Amino acid sequence: MRSFFDDSAIDSSIQPSKRHIFIKNSRNVMEVLVVAEVETQIQALPAKTARYINPSEVTAYALNRLPAFYATSKRGWQRQLHRGKTEFHQKITTAVRQGIIAVQQDPLRAEDFLDFQEENPAQANLQALQVLLQEPNLSWDNLADVVEKTLMNTLRGKITWRKPAGLDNEIFDWEKHPHNQRG
Template identity: 30%
Template sequence: MKTTLDNRAEIHVNIMELLVQEEIENQLKIYPQKLQNYINKVEVATYALNRLPPLYASSAIGKEYQKRTGQRKYKSQIVSAVRRALAAIERDPIKKSVPLISETYTQHELAKIALKKIENLLKFKKIIPNHKELSWNELYTLLYPLINKEKTKKREIIPSGFESLAYVSKQLNEDFSKNPNLFEC
């Protein structure tokens, strides 16, 4: 299959979200700073967007077209929807809600925790100094020679890639079973 620019477009944007965000910022300028701090802009945007049509785009040209369309055709509706949203949120500005968290953010946080645990293990084993902050870029470069060195002692060279990661995982599990507090952050 021949790859074209059209086939590679992997994101789309609801331009109405951008227009609503601009309008929220515009209308909040007249609010006292103290009240602005209590208003949850995400909830205001959600309220307003649920009352407006979507304007999706997947290209730069489409984005500009939809932005002009939104500003020309829906300006008064956007202003009105944001005004109603602010009024609704103002009635209960301290309302507690559990925000949605993106899966990407969650995975990123889990990866940071895993890296910190590996860093603690390497410090415990005195492989890296206590003041060293480990990064993902350094991890493979640091672990691969150590793993091969360990395997060479057993006359067994491990291949690079997933097999080496499986070996590291096995070693970490063994170390963890011997010392469960090892991975405390």
């Protein structure tokens, strides 16, 4: 018999569609408050000290010592935000301060941190487009304009497609592409 605490039991205990709905429709207000406090306290540190502090570790440390304040509506969010700022401000400040002390990094230590890009596929795809279009300032706000400009520049011969360095040195030659061949 599997225990609820087995990884496989946790993963399969919630159907994927229901898990997605839960994740999308509820948020922990405490995370927002803690992240803001972590940023404030790290910015107040001397640059040499701040360089060796991983904000994600401090955030996790503090959140593990504070209650969760989940909200599923705008009204609930405002209520939890107000409660967190008024009733828990000092506890948040203290938990973050303790977290900074607890997780100060050895500069030679390398960690294998979790990467949750799959939780935000839109952001992962935007980053892939930034690499493909070689446009580091690409955002959702300027995506259509950048793609249009890139296509027009390609059409005019101002851009020859080359995969970004390190991925492949192959040059895309439209003249040799099968869709450009006239029969």
